[in-house]
Amino acid sequence: MSTVDKKIPILIVDDYKTMLRIIKNLLKQLDFNNVDEATDGAMALQKLREKDYGLVISDWNMEPMSGMQLLTEVRADVKLKDLPFIMVTAESKTENVIAAKQAGVNNYIVKPFNAATLKSKLSAVLGNF
Amino acid sequence: MVTILALSNDVEKRLSQLDLSAKGMDAKELIALVQDLKKGLDHQAAGPAAGPSGDQVRKFYHEIIGLADYIANARAEISELRPDDITGEHLPMVADELDAIVGATEQATNTIFEAVEAIESLSGEMPEKVSEEVVDCVTRVYEACGFQDITGQRISKVVAALKEVEQTVEALQSTFGEWFAAEDEVGQSRAKVRADGKPQRPDEHLMNGPQRIEDAISQDDIDALLNNG
Incomplete structure (x- = not known):
């Protein structure tokens, strides 16, 4: 039985609109329809401070503020520090994964990815659905 | 020695x-x-x-x-490099072309999205088994569209590498500036030869390849030009 509230607001962050669209469509297939978008870390941080989100799914390689900088800011913010954060990135070196883990990421998806991978990581972070 | x-x-x-004259x-x-x-x-x-x-x-x-x-x-090869051409024309042109590739793939991907999203929205009207298969296919298309992000990032890396080359050539140019300027005058009088070593064609100046959208004219404009007088 699903324990996940699929109405939770989710913020997806990527500087490629194509990727935002892919993630949004895949989330929609999983019945997560309350999805907002941001195209870099700074915009995402602003949105996170204006609205209560239940999950962030962010790319790493963005300018001017990267996904890693966003994660660091989130974890340093008293109100946001416990927000679930999934990194979705083409950065697939071990050192990247370690750095993200040390910064407090909840899960890490390497691009290109498929719907099953996204679903399994969402389950790992939010609970089974 | x-x-x-x-x-x-x-x-x-x-x-x-x-004192060879001295007797003593x-x-x-x-x-x-x-x-x-x-x-x-x-x-x-x-x-x-x-x-x-x-x-x-x-x-x-x-x-x-x-x-x-x-x-x-080495001197002759450096002269052939024509640093002004490299930094002023070739490298920016290559960067523009690569940017255009990213733009074109994004546009094509959006077109695919629109079509597939329309198909997905119709899946609710299909028999359940057919609908499941259609949605599964649509999902695979979504996944595949990730290529645009990946290729875009790779091309960005190439553009960054080209900028490194450009900076190195500019540094060389600043070191050998006056000498290059003198060689350039000599170069103007040389026979026109393409980068691949073949002689230029008479219509070489018209060989521009596909244009960026903002530089291109539409088919309607072309038709109008052809039909005008």
Whole structure:
């Protein structure tokens, strides 16, 4: 039985609109329809401070503020520090994964990815659905 | 050879110090001078053991000639580089073309999205089994569209590498600036040759390839131009 509230607001962050669209469509297939978008870390941080989100799914390689900088800011913010954060990135070196883990990421998806991978990581972070 | 030269200089110095017109000349000094001269001649006659052989000198000479040729070739190749063309024309053009590829793939991907999203929205009206299969196919298309993000990032890396090359060429240009300017004048009078070494075609100036959207004219504009008079 699903324990996940699929109405939770989710913020997806990527500087490629194509990727935002892919993630949004895949989330929609999983019945997560309350999805907002941001195209870099700074915009995402602003949105996170204006609205209560239940999950962030962010790319790493963005300018001017990267996904890693966003994660660091989130974890340093008293109100946001416990927000679930999934990194979705083409950065697939071990050192990247370690750095993200040390910064407090909840899960890490390497691009290109498929719907099953996204679903399994969402389950790992939010609970089974 | 250096030893002989040094000896010769020494003998010359000592000869100049001798007052040969003086009757009271020191015989010991004269004998020492002659002995040194003889030593020098013996040294020269000793040959290979005392200095470089003729073969070694010839080899050394050929190496110097080879080095001079190498420098001349490098100079010619640097001249062919035409740094102004590289930094002012070729590299920006390549960067623009790569940016255009990213733009074109994004546009194509959006078109695919629109079509597939329309199909997905109709899946609710299909029989359940068909609908499941359609949604599964649509999902695979969504996944595949991730190529645009990946290729875009790879192209961005290439553009960054090109900028590194551009900066290096600019540094070279600033080092050899005046010399390049002089060579450029010479270059203007050279026969026009393409980068691949083939002679330019008469219509080379019209060989521009696909245009960026903002630079291109539409099919309607083309039709209008053709139909106008």
